[in-house]
Amino acid sequence: MELTGKVALITGASRGIGESIAGRLATMGMQLVITGRDAERLEQVKEGLQMIGSQPHLIVADISDPATPGRLIGETIQTFGGIDVLVNNAGYAVSKPIEETNLEDWDYSIAVNARAPFFICKESIPHLRRSTCATIINISSVVGRLGYTQQGAYAASKHALMGFSKVLAREVQPLGIRVHTIAPGGVATEMVKTMRADLDVSKLIHPDEIADLVQFLLQHRGNGMIDNIDLRRFNGTPFA
Numbered sequence: 022m023e024l025t026g027k028v029a030l031i032t033g034a035s036r037g038i039g040e041s042i043a044g045r046l047a048t049m050g051m052q053l054v055i056t057g058r059d060a061e062r063l064e065q066v067k068e069g070l071q072m073i074g075s076q077p078h079l080i081v082a083d084i085s086d087p088a089t090p091g092r093l094i095g096e097t098i099q100t101f102g103g104i105d106v107l108v109n110n111a112g113y114a115v116s117k118p119i120e121e122t123n124l125e126d127w128d129y130s131i132a133v134n135a136r137a138p139f140f141i142c143k144e145s146i147p148h149l150r151r152s153t154c155a156t157i158i159n160i161s162s163v164v165g166r167l168g169y170t171q172q173g174a175y176a177a178s179k180h181a182l183m184g185f186s187k188v189l190a191r192e193v194q195p196l197g198i199r200v201h202t203i204a205p206g207g208v209a210t211e212m213v214k215t216m217r218a219d220l221d222v223s224k225l226i227h228p229d230e231i232a233d234l235v236q237f238l239l240q241h242r243g244n245g246m247i248d249n250i251d252l253r254r255f256n257g258t259p260f261a
């Protein structure tokens with residue numbers, strides 16, 4: 022699949038996994054829209070991408086704002102005339118036992134991790150259906166399938182993301198849109214410091230390993246279709 026010049030929107034590109042994915046897609050010659058709340062960090066990411074010949078469009082936006090999904094897709098279409106790839110990567114995690122989880126923790130987790138990607142997907146469908154390589158990749162988590170203590174709101178939001186992704190994949194397959202989920206556990210980013218301070222940092226997955234998977238999913242265009250990729254730490258439990 023020739024991806025040079027194709028347009029990708031990546032949420033949560035100001036750091037961590039999203040920054041790695043942006044770097045990889047830029048190396049592949051794709052045109053990028055990068056977004057997050059932290060304008061300063063996004064500018065730094067943009068400068069890094071410019072050094073490898075990319076001219077990304079930057080949108081500073083909070084995806085917990087219900088108006089943001091429409092704005093992200095609208096600005097992407099306005100800037101590049103279309104969209105080929107959507108990577109819903111932005112995420113928020115709070116580490117608390119359920120007994121201490123408050124309404125704000127719950128609502129914000131659901132808003133960022135489930136509601137926003139749901140509506141960004143919805144807004145993207147009319148445009149993606151016109152692409153020859155239409156792909157949505159939703160970054161889930163091992164807790165989109167399992168339940169870890171202290172991660173009630175986070176796990177619920179990632180289960181919701183997995184749930185609607187399964188429905189979406191069936192609804193848009195007839196339109197030629199491929200939907201994938203990637204469900205990692207223990208990636209070396211700022212988020213893991215909050216959620217799993219107990220883990221040995223030297224054994225965590227590198228964010229570039231998620232970018233490897235995104236690249237593979239985009240380039241793999243055979244008759245086979247990968248719905249979901251679970252990626253665990255090598256020192257974690259196999260087939261857990």
Ligand SMILES: NC(=O)c1ccc[n+]([C@@H]2O[C@H](COP(=O)([O-])OP(=O)(O)OC[C@H]3O[C@@H](n4cnc5c(N)ncnc54)[C@H](OP(=O)(O)O)[C@@H]3O)[C@@H](O)[C@H]2O)c1
Pocket residue numbers: 032033034035036037038039056057058059060062082083084085109110111112113114133160161162163204205206207208209210211212213
């Ligand atoms: N690290 C792990 O071990 C791990 C494991 C499984 C799944 N994941 C998933 O991987 C994805 C990326 O996480 P990460 O590890 O790279 O975490 P991270 O370093 O904390 O990055 C999170 C990204 O999401 C953005 N974001 C958070 N809240 C936002 C909001 N309200 N509006 C817009 N953007 C927002 C942040 O940008 P701003 O701060 O600029 O807004 C940042 O770019 C998430 O979906 C996460 O759940 C991570």
